[in-house]
Amino acid sequence: GGCAPRQKAAPAKSAPSIVIGFSQLGQESSWRQRNTDSVLTAAADARYRVLYRNGDSSQEQQIKQIRSFIISRVDAIVFAPIVETGWTAVLKEARAAGIPVILDDRNIAPAERKYITSAVFTDAVGEGQKAAAFVKKKFTNHQGPVRMVQIYGNKDSSVSVGRSRGFTEGLAGDGRFQTVATEYGDFMISKGEEVIRQLAQKVDLHTIDVIFSHNDDMTLGILKYLKTTDIKPGKDIVIVSIDATQEGIDALRRGEINADIECNPETGPKLMNLINLVLNQQSFASSYYLEDQVFSEFDTHLATVKRRY
Ligand code: GYE
Structure with a gap:
């Protein structure tokens, strides 16, 4: 009124x-x-x-x-x-x-x-930097080279661009770290499994030291594939993942992944x-x-x- x-x-x-x-x-x-x-x-x-x-x-x-x-x-x-x-x-x-x-x-x-x-x-660059910091710590006193595979999420997404930028920046200046292959797994379990299986045709995974997977769902798919091989994830290959879902933390606890960087949802x-x-x-x-x-x-x-x- x-x-x-x-x-x-x-x-x-x-x-x-x-x-x-x-x-x-x-x-x-x-x-x-x-x-x-x-x-x-x-x-x-x-x-x-x-x-x-x-x-x-x-x-x-x-x-x-x-x-x-x-x-x-x-x-x-x-x-x-x-x-x-x-x-x-x-x-x-x-x-x-x-x-x-x-x-x-x-x-x-x-x-x-x-x-x-x-x-x-969400802090994509920061997550990539945290992943890099873990890898550096894990490979302290290691001579190198450290051969790495990176599994991105969605192509052209700010999150994959940011995570890989943070990761690259975090390892810059340390010549031991080499990214030997990158693939896109669309942040999905099924795609993570598929791209790592395809990659294994091109690169002998026994020669790989680190897989940096841009989310836990893809990581679960990668673990599923690795369990069909003689490669022990978390032991033979260091697995670094992002999101920190409950399933990711459970895999970390089992020793199948080595670090899980939270992405706060x-x-x-x-x-x-x-x-x-x-x-x-x-x-x-x-x-x-x-x-x-x-x-x-x-x-x-x-x-x-x-x-x-
Ligand atoms: O990490 C992934 C999701 O954009 C931060 O997208 C998000 C990412 C997250 O599918 O699991």
């Missing part, structure tokens, strides 16, 4: 009438499932309504979903971009409609970033805080990062580690 007191920067709407469009990139891994749950749970806690769509690992699907959010006039769009480039057209449409767009987990290319309001990122609460700031015209940073821990064979308390995914 006319007598309502004046408010500064009053939200246009109250939380229950705010609608968020969320395009998740796929369901390739248990990490991804946990990330989806984190976002949906945090949105429910904030009493935001969510239009949730899953891109099933297709950029085309994700673009369609974002377009449908624009048509539905959502208050904010959150999406986890499967790849770094190719989003400009749909992001321009969101901007023209005045809808803020926030990234979940993965980044997009600098040239396309200007259409993005803010982001909650809990982006939801930070995303909802951010959306609140954005919709209330308060100040916010251009990006936020989550923190990760390292689990490795050097830890003494692995038995007590309980994971949520």
